[in-house]
Structures are given as structure tokens and as C-alpha cells.
Amino acid sequence: MKRYVIVGTGGRSEMYFKALTDTHADVGQLVGLCDLSQTRMNYYASKLTAAGKPAVPTFPADRFDEMIRTTKPDKVIVTTRDCFHDFYIIRAMQLGCDAITEKPMTTDEVKCQGILDAIAKTGRKLTVTFNYRYSPKRAKVKELLQAGTIGQIKSVDFEWLLDIRHGADYFRRWHRDKANSGGLMVHKATHHFDLVNWWIASSPQRVYATGSLGFYGDKAGQGPASHSDRCHTCKADCKFRLDLAANASLKALYLDAEPDNGYIRDQCVFGAGITIEDTMSLSVRYDSGAMMSYSLNAFMPYEGYRIAFNGTTGRIELIDVESTYISGTGEPQGETLKKGSRILVCPHRQTAYDLDVPLGVGGHGGGDTKLLDDLFRDPVADPLGRAANHIDGARSILTGIAANRSIARGGEPVDVASLVRLPTA
Numbered sequence: 001m002k003r004y005v006i007v008g009t010g011g012r013s014e015m016y017f018k019a020l021t022d023t024h025a026d027v028g029q030l031v032g033l034c035d036l037s038q039t040r041m042n043y044y045a046s047k048l049t050a051a052g053k054p055a056v057p058t059f060p061a062d063r064f065d066e067m068i069r070t071t072k073p074d075k076v077i078v079t080t081r082d083c084f085h086d087f088y089i090i091r092a093m094q095l096g097c098d099a100i101t102e103k104p105m106t107t108d109e110v111k112c113q114g115i116l117d118a119i120a121k122t123g124r125k126l127t128v129t130f131n132y133r134y135s136p137k138r139a140k141v142k143e144l145l146q147a148g149t150i151g152q153i154k155s156v157d158f159e160w161l162l163d164i165r166h167g168a169d170y171f172r173r174w175h176r177d178k179a180n181s182g183g184l185m186v187h188k189a190t191h192h193f194d195l196v197n198w199w200i201a202s203s204p205q206r207v208y209a210t211g212s213l214g215f216y217g218d219k220a221g222q223g224p225a226s227h228s229d230r231c232h233t234c235k236a237d238c239k240f241r242l243d244l245a246a247n248a249s250l251k252a253l254y255l256d257a258e259p260d261n262g263y264i265r266d267q268c269v270f271g272a273g274i275t276i277e278d279t280m281s282l283s284v285r286y287d288s289g290a291m292m293s294y295s296l297n298a299f300m301p302y303e304g305y306r307i308a309f310n311g312t313t314g315r316i317e318l319i320d321v322e323s324t325y326i327s328g329t330g331e332p333q334g335e336t337l338k339k340g341s342r343i344l345v346c347p348h349r350q351t352a353y354d355l356d357v358p359l360g361v362g363g364h365g366g367g368d369t370k371l372l373d374d375l376f377r378d379p380v381a382d383p384l385g386r387a388a389n390h391i392d393g394a395r396s397i398l399t400g401i402a403a404n405r406s407i408a409r410g411g412e413p414v415d416v417a418s419l420v421r422l423p424t425a
């Protein structure tokens with residue numbers, strides 16, 4: 001049985017924790033937890049004690065090496081804030097372990113090169129957990145494209161919408177600082193750019209981008225006239241309030257843990273100091289010759305995406321309305337805007353047809369469940385090639401890193417090859 005440790009015991013680590021202590025405990029053993037916050041580690045460790053399961057030791061972040069030496073894991077699961085992924089991936093490999101990291105693999109080109117160099121030097125393996133690839137409807141689109149249903153892909157039109165509930169959350173936490181997250185072009189769009197690389201089996205070559213902060217932050221004039229710098233102490237009548245004290249797990253993981261290291265989970269989305277964009281648009285040229293226009297907007301009334309692949313023998317559209325929550329009324333959109341997905345195939349000179357959209361069960365459209373099987377159980381042959389390695393991880397962030405550079409330079413083109421030396425296989 002393989003041994004695992006988790007570094008970074010916030011919200012996302014729960015999926016891995018639950019797998020290794022419950023659903024996948026027959027194939028993997030959790031042998032250590034590591035974080036800056038003892039309270040957050042205790043939150044998870046105490047779940048085991050409460051369930052009468054064997055205890056797992058906890059290690060403060062400055063005792064990471066000691067954890068590796070004493071617990072002897074095969075693999076380190078990295079679920080810290082994005083800008084620290086590289087540190088733990090590289091250190092794990094130097095200490096003889098493989099690593100599994102959450103997306104994004106890292107946040108900038110220097111850290112990306114550091115990870116690639118460490119892999120070349122140590123020969124260790126890195127898996128990047130792209131759960132979006134595992135959702136059945138996206139796999140269906142991959143199947144269609146791989147089978148040549150619309151010929152060679154010449155262009156892609158891709159629009160992603162984050163709503164004022166989920167989208168707003170990126171402006172409350174560490175993500176709001178580009179130094180922590182790489183901005184939404186890296187932190188969020190790594191999923192989207194990975195999907196495109198995988199769907200069209202190509203790599204980004206050149207990127208042109210623009211972006212702005214036009215809704216959140218203290219300059220756009222969208223917030224209450226007077227407000228505190230965090231929701232917990234704020235008296236304003238504000239539809240964006242996040243009440244940490246009212247949610248048992250948010251309270252235990254974040255509010256109660258504040259004395260540990262001052263992590264504030266409910267900063268004002270209309271406060272000062274936000275350095276990421278909420279509106280982004282870019283053009284990408286791929287090695288295959290295909291091009292993509294992409295946009296991401298983080299203050300939309302509903303959540304979802306639309307993507308169209310334009311091929312030499314037709315067009316495929318995937319439309320996905322993931323949430324129809326409307327802040328302010330809390331009412332769904334009803335018949336006007338139904339939650340659900342559509343895959344539309346439009347071959348040249350034939351009648352267009354809808355495909356049944358396969359449904360997934362569990363988090364992220366069924367992606368999380370299948371991903372966990374792939375991570376922890378014996379590998380099974382996958383004709384769709386969903387397991388992602390360090391090269392996929394790098395390609396997926398390089399579009400966003402190039403976009404950040406292009407935004408900073410007023411929309412100038414940025415060649416991806418100028419950012420890192422990417423291995424060929």
C-alpha cells in the first residue's frame with residue numbers, strides 16, 4: 001500500500017483526505033499532515049479521532065523535512081496556496097518522493113522552470129490533478145475531436161463565466177494578490193487552457209491579452225459607500241457579505257484559525273489591494289496552427305461556459321450552464337436559463353444533431369471521483385489520455401503566464417517559448 005502526506009490542509013485538501021481515510025483507504029494510507037496552521041491540521045486530524053480511526057501526525061510547515069524523514073511517504077500531495085506549490089514539489093523530489101499537485105502547477109515562469117529542472121535532475125514523477133478532464137461531458141467532446149468528427153481544428157471560441165457568488169470568492173482571499181495566485185489567467189484559466197491543449201492535442205505558441213479590474217476592488221464604485229476591510233466586522237448592507245461565523249466548516253477552518261497566521265478568508269471584495277483582473281480577453285496561436293479567442297469574466301449573473309471548435313468538416317459546440325444562482329434574490333432563472341449542458345455537432349452539408357450529455361456524479365461535474373480513482377488505484381489504459389504530467393501542467397499555465405506578461409505590456413504578443421525550456425516528452 002502506498003503512503004501519502006498532504007501539505008496544505010485548507011478547503012481543497014478535504015477531497016484527498018477523505019479519499020485516503022475512507023473511499024480509497026484500501027489502496028493508500030495517509031501518514032502525515034503539514035500546514036502553517038495547527039488549527040486547520042487539527043480540524044482534519046480530529047475527524048479521524050471522532051470516527052475511531054488511527055490518528056495521523058501533524059507537522060508545522062517548518063518541519064516539512066522532518067515529516068518526510070519520519071513518515072517515509074511515497075508521494076506528497078500539495079494543496080497549499082498556489083505560489084508555494086513549487087517549493088514543496090521540488091523539496092519532496094529532493095527528498096526522494098513523487099508529488100501530486102493541485103492546479104495550477106505553479107504561478108510564474110521562473111517557478112515553472114524550477115519544477116521542470118528538479119524533475120530532470122531527480123527523475124521523480126509529478127501528477128497535476130486536472131479534475132476537469134475527467135468530467136464525462138468533456139471526455140465526450142475529446143472523443144469526438146479525437147475521432148476526427150469535424151476534421152482538423154482550425155479555431156476555437158471559448159467564453160467562461162464566473163458568477164457573483166463563486167467569482168466573487170477569488171477577490172476575498174489570497175487569490176486577490178497576483179503574487180499568490182498568478183491571477184485568474186493562471187489560477188482559474190489553467191483548467192480551461194489545459195482542456196483546450198488536451199482537446200485539440202496542441203500547445204500554445206503565442207499569446208496576446210488584455211485585462212482589467214472593472215467590478216471588484218475599490219476603484220470601480222460598485223461597493224457600499226462605507227464598509228470595513230472584511231465582512232466579519234462590517235456593518236454595511238452588502239449582498240456580497242460572507243458570514244464565516246454562520247458556516248460551521250468555514251468557521252472551524254478559517255475564522256477560528258486566524259490567530260495561527262492571520263489568514264483572513266473574508267476580505268472585502270470592494271476593498272483596496274486587489275492586483276488581479278476580473279475581466280480578461282485573449283488570443284492564442286497554437287503549434288498546430290489553430291487559433292483561439294478566449295474570455296473570462298468574474299461577475300456574471302450565472303456560471304458556465306460556451307466553447308465552439310471550428311473544424312475543416314464542421315463545428316462542435318459545448319454549452320454548459322453550471323449554476324443559475326442570482327445574488328440579491330437567490331432565485332434560480334427558471335425556464336429562461338436552465339441549468340444543464342448541450343453538445344451540438346454541426347457537420348458540413350448534414351443536419352446538425354444534439355448528443356446525449358453524459359452526467360457525472362460528485363464534485364466538479366463528476367471529475368473529482370474519476371480523478372481519485374486514477375490517482376490512487378492501479379492505472380487502467382485510458383484512450384483519452386486524461387492523467388496529466390508536468391509537461392501538461394506547464395503547458396496549461398504558460399498561456400496564462402504569457403497573458404499576464406502581455407497584459408502588463410499593453411497587449412504585446414508574447415511567445416511561450418521565451419518563457420521556459422519545455423521538455424519534448
Ligand SMILES: NC(=O)c1ccc[n+]([C@@H]2O[C@H](COP(=O)([O-])OP(=O)(O)OC[C@H]3O[C@@H](n4cnc5c(N)ncnc54)[C@H](O)[C@@H]3O)[C@@H](O)[C@H]2O)c1
Nearest residue numbers: 008009010011012035036061079080081082084102103104
Ligand atoms: N481542482 C480544483 O477544482 C480546485 C478547487 C479548489 C482549490 N484548488 C487548489 O487547491 C489549492 C488549495 O486551495 P484551497 O481552496 O484549499 O485554499 P485554502 O486557502 O483553503 O488552503 C490552503 C492551505 O495551504 C496552507 N498554506 C499556505 N501556505 C503554506 C505554506 N507555505 N506551507 C504550508 N501550508 C501552507 C494554508 O494555511 C491553508 O491551510 C490551491 O492551489 C487551489 O488552486 C483546486
